[in-house]
Amino acid sequence: MKFVALLFIFLNASAAAQDFQKVDAILTMYPDSFENPEKLSRFITRDFVSEEEKVRAIYTWIIQNVAYDPDEYKKFDYKFSNYRERNEKDEKLRANIIQRTIQTGRAVCEGYAMLFEKLCELQGIKNYLVRGDIKSNFSDIGRPFKRIHMWNVASIDGKPYLFDSTWGAGKYNEKFIKDPTYFYYKTPPELFIKTHYPDMPEDALLEETITKEQFAALPLIIEKNLSPTDIELPSKGLLFEDEYFDEILFAIKNVNPEKISYSYGTEKIPINDIERGADRIKFNVPLLIGAKILLIYFDGKPALGYKIN
Incomplete structure (x- = not known):
C-alpha cells in the first residue's frame, strides 16, 4: 500500500490536553x-x-x-x-x-x-x-x-x-x-x-x-483545522470552466486568515477584496482559462487545492 507524502502540507505537532x-x-x-x-x-x-x-x-x-x-x-x-x-x-x-x-x-x-x-x-x-x-x-x-x-x-x-x-x-x-x-x-x-x-x-x-x-469529490483540504463542512463554496474539488463566468466564489467558515492568495501553479497572487463575517470569509478568484490546478493560500501557506477541467 503506497504511502504518498501530503502535498504542501505543513502540520505542527499537536498533542491532546493531557501533558505527555x-x-x-x-x-x-x-x-x-x-x-x-x-x-x-x-x-x-x-x-x-x-x-x-x-x-x-x-x-x-x-x-x-x-x-x-x-x-x-x-x-x-x-x-x-x-x-x-x-x-x-x-x-x-x-x-x-x-x-x-x-x-x-x-x-x-x-x-x-x-x-x-x-x-x-x-x-x-x-x-x-x-x-x-x-x-x-x-x-x-x-x-x-x-x-x-x-x-x-x-x-x-x-x-x-x-x-x-x-x-x-x-x-x-x-x-x-x-x-x-x-x-x-x-x-x-x-x-x-x-x-x-x-x-x-x-x-x-x-x-x-x-x-x-x-x-x-472533496478538494484537497490542507489547512489543518479546516473540516469538509467548513468549505461552503466551492465544496467540490473538481471545477469546470464552463460553470463560471470570470470568477470563482469562495465561502469558507471558521477561519479568518490575515492574508489570502492564490496560484494556478506559478506565482502567488494576493487577494485584496475579502468579505469577513462573524464565522466565515468570502472572496473571489479570477478564472484562468486553460489552467489545470488552483491552490489557495492562507497567510502564505497552502490551504485548499482544486483541479480544473
Whole structure:
C-alpha cells in the first residue's frame, strides 16, 4: 500500500490536553530497535500504567524509530494454492512484517499499522486495522476508491480513536523525510476524513458518514483545522470552466486568515477584496482559462487545492 507524502502540507505537532512530557521523555531513553515486539511491550508495561500513556508510548516509539521505505513491498511477496494456505501465510506474513519493522526500523504502511496493532494487543488495548483510501495529491481528486493505505482504530478507556503512525512519522518524496507529528494521534474524525476514507464507512467514526463518492469529490483540504463542512463554496474539488463566468466564489467558515492568495501553479497572487463575517470569509478568484490546478493560500501557506477541467 503506497504511502504518498501530503502535498504542501505543513502540520505542527499537536498533542491532546493531557501533558505527555513524562511519556515522551522516557521514550527518548528506549532502544531504537528491538528483537521482537514483546521486548518493547515489556518496557512499556514497566514504565506506564494508563491506557492513554501506553498508546502514546506505542505511537511515539513508532514515529521516532520507523522510516518509510517502499522497497519493503518487495520483501514479502508470496503465492498460495487455496484459502486455507492463504490464511496461514497471511498470519505468518503479518508476524514477519512486524518482526522486520521493529528490528530494522523500515516499513511501508502495513508495517507501521501492524506493529501498532500488535503492541496494543500485548498491552490488552482493544484495537484493529483499517484499510482504505487517501487523498494527498491533486490526482486523487475525483478518482475511484482504492484500498491503498492502512491505519488503526484503538480504544482508550472505552472510547475509539483514530491513529496513523505512517503519516505521523514523516513524509516521503523520493526519500523518507523524518518529521514526527502528533496530528495523527487521536485525530478528530471530522479532520481525519479530509485525507483518509476507510473501506467500511463506520470506521471513520463520524456521527454522519459520507460516501466514497463524496470523499473522492472533496478538494484537497490542507489547512489543518479546516473540516469538509467548513468549505461552503466551492465544496467540490473538481471545477469546470464552463460553470463560471470570470470568477470563482469562495465561502469558507471558521477561519479568518490575515492574508489570502492564490496560484494556478506559478506565482502567488494576493487577494485584496475579502468579505469577513462573524464565522466565515468570502472572496473571489479570477478564472484562468486553460489552467489545470488552483491552490489557495492562507497567510502564505497552502490551504485548499482544486483541479480544473
